[in-house]
Amino acid sequence: MKLLFAVLSILLFLIGVKTHKKIHAIAGIIFMAMLLISIATEMAAGSGAGVWIAELRESMTLNQNDPETAGEAAGAEEQAEAEEALESAEQIKPEAETGSAGQVEEKETPSPAKQPKQEESSIKKDAEKTAAPSPVKTASPSPEKKEEEKRYRPEDYGVVEMEKEEFYGKDGEVSYYYKMENFYLSDTFSRRVNAALQKIYDDYEAQYLRTAELIESGFDEFDESANPTLSAADTPYDYWQLVGLKYVGKDYISILYNDIPYMSNTHPYSRFDGITINCRTGKEVTASEFLEKSNEEILEEVSKKMGLEDTATWDDIDFYLTESSIVFIYRVPDWWEDVVMPRT
Numbered sequence: 130m131k132l133l134f135a136v137l138s139i140l141l142f143l144i145g146v147k148t149h150k151k152i153h154a155i156a157g158i159i160f161m162a163m164l165l166i167s168i169a170t171e172m173a174a175g176s177g178a179g180v181w182i183a184e185l186r187e188s189m190t191l192n193q194n195d196p197e198t199a200g201e202a203a204g205a206e207e208q209a210e211a212e213e214a215l216e217s218a219e220q221i222k223p224e225a226e227t228g229s230a231g232q233v234e235e236k237e238t239p240s241p242a243k244q245p246k247q248e249e250s251s252i253k254k255d256a257e258k259t260a261a262p263s264p265v266k267t268a269s270p271s272p273e274k275k276e277e278e279k280r281y282r283p284e285d286y287g288v289v290e291m292e293k294e295e296f297y298g299k300d301g302e303v304s305y306y307y308k309m310e311n312f313y314l315s316d317t318f319s320r321r322v323n324a325a326l327q328k329i330y331d332d333y334e335a336q337y338l339r340t341a342e343l344i345e346s347g348f349d350e351f352d353e354s355a356n357p358t359l360s361a362a363d364t365p366y367d368y369w370q371l372v373g374l375k376y377v378g379k380d381y382i383s384i385l386y387n388d389i390p391y392m393s394n395t396h397p398y399s400r401f402d403g404i405t406i407n408c409r410t411g412k413e414v415t416a417s418e419f420l421e422k423s424n425e426e427i428l429e430e431v432s433k434k435m436g437l438e439d440t441a442t443w444d445d446i447d448f449y450l451t452e453s454s455i456v457f458i459y460r461v462p463d464w465w466e467d468v469v470m471p472r473t
Contacts, residue, residue: 279452281374287314289371292334296341305344307337309369312384321411322382329404329413330369333388337367340390363393372401376450381414382406383450387462401460403449416448419455419472431457435465 139161283289290311298304311330313323344365368389376383383405391397407414417424424443432440435457448457455472459465 281377283312283371283374286374286377287312287318289313294337294341296345298345303364305341305365307334307341307367307369309334309337310371311369312371312374314382318382319408319411322406322408325406325411325413326384326404333369340365340367365393366391368397375403375456376452378408378452380408381450382408385449385458399462401447401458401462403447403458405448405450416455416457419450420470421473427457431468434468435459437465 290313292309292311293306295303295306309330311326313326368387368391370387370389372385372387374382375385383403386402386404388400388402389397405414406412415424416427420427422430428442428446429440431446435441435446441459445460446457447460448455450456450472453472454469457468457470459467
């Protein structure tokens with residue numbers, strides 16, 4: 130009702146102004162005054178605020194049907210929403226940048242749908258390049274390095290027979306003994322190879338037997354009664370130790386042994402012995418068979434590479450084979466570096 134009075138009063142006032150009829154203008158002012166008095170009375174009574182706001186909202190709804198007023202209202206509403214969003218963003222931004230203690234900062238990740246297809250394709254290609262780097266060329270290992278990885282287990286090619294012989298003195302105690310680790314190839318190899326190996330074992334065993342005879346004859350160096358510092362732990366011995374198979378093939382077999390004599394009251398002595406046998410002939414071979422050089426030339430070259438002052442002899446130097454190399458060793462261990470040459 131109050132809204133009707135307000136509209137009527139405004140219309141009367143405007144008509145009076147345009148038509149220059151005072152009565153209409155006065156009537157509009159009277160209606161407006163009556164409306165204001167009514168509103169003031171209701172507000173004073175404490176019940177008019179809610180009614181006035183409701184009528185105001187109703188009038189705004191009615192005005193939205195008017196094209197002119199609807200456009201102005203929409204523009205004002207959009208401006209108010211933009212200002213509210215800007216204020217909200219300014220309040221949230223510092224919190225997102227700084228964050229509270231112990232919290233992880235979150236960053237908005239753009240949706241794949243918002244990214245152009247061309248950009249997505251380029252990113253995918255970059256990822257593939259990163260995930261699959263181009264292969265790096267590496268140098269192939271040297272033959273010596275391969276040979277270090279190659280292992281020949283004795284049990285795969287034959288058998289190792291352990292032999293031990295003890296000798297006793299007049300007091301009934303062991304005065305000397307020797308041990309031998311003799312390797313023999315299986316039947317798949319030529320019997321000539323085992324025959325050649327047996328001859329070498331027999332030669333070493335003959336040396337050990339001569340040592341036993343010397344001790345039994347009462348040689349003072351090995352007689353405990355003549356040397357009271359000797360004990361059971363100082364019992365002299367010889368040990369034929371299998372270091373390992375270095376090469377086993379249809380053409381050759383190469384074995385490295387260590388001859389260890391202990392003559393009491395001294396440190397055990399070691400002496401390497403390389404054995405290389407031609408599987409076809411069953412004969413032990415020399416280094417010249419693999420290098421197309423004479424044994425004298427080989428000794429000179431190896432002696433220089435080892436750093437020896439004088440040219441060594443085969444009593445000082447020996448060799449063994451690997452799959453593709455020939456390795457020269459100084460017979461006394463840990464004295465000189467090995468010399469490796471490719472097999473021809």
